[in-house]
Amino acid sequence: LREVLIPKEEGSPQFLAPEPLPEDYTGVIVDASGLGLRPALAPKVLDEEGHEVYGTKFAKWEKVLKVGLVGYASNLKEAKADPRVGDKPLVVEAIRVSGKGKTDPVISSEDALRIHALAKVKPVLAECRVVFVTEEVVR
Numbered sequence: 001l002r003e004v005l006i007p008k009e010e011g012s013p014q015f016l017a018p019e020p021l022p023e024d025y026t027g028v029i030v031d032a033s034g035l036g037l038r039p040a041l042a043p044k045v046l047d048e049e050g051h052e053v054y055g056t057k058f059a060k061w062e063k064v065l066k067v068g069l070v071g072y073a074s075n076l077k078e079a080k081a082d083p084r085v086g087d088k089p090l091v092v093e094a095i096r097v098s099g100k101g102k103t104d105p106v107i108s109s110e111d112a113l114r115i116h117a118l119a120k121v122k123p124v125l126a127e128c129r130v131v132f133v134t135e136e137v138v139r
Contacts (some may be wrong), residue, residue, distance in 0.1 A: 026086025027129035032094035037134040040103035049111035
């Protein structure tokens with residue numbers, strides 16, 4: 001049943017960044033305010049060229065099942081207060097949304113490199129320490 005709800009992707013994730021990020025960030029917030037992003041069970045974060053920056057293949061499957069791939073917040077203040085991203089999250093802005101249901105935020109290629117640089121030194125992606133900011137939050 002879980003594979004039907006959230007398909008497990010095989011293979012290793014392809015990290016885009018060659019060097020680790022020097023900052024000591026504890027999670028990632030993708031601010032998609034005003035872009036019409038819709039919540040989903042298995043969204044992806046994409047860069048401007050369409051490369052996957054984050055999705056099910058970057059996360060530990062057990063963690064996805066326990067907490068979900070991403071958290072959702074209705075504003076940046078709420079997102080920063082979410083324990084999922086810790087006390088010093090990296091905040092990036094989505095530039096548009098993609099996907100059939102407008103579920104996948106698209107970020108700049110520069111921000112994609114920053115996220116992957118962070119993931120090289122901290123398991124923020126593997127541990128699903130990601131929150132999306134959108135007006136449409138289902139509780």
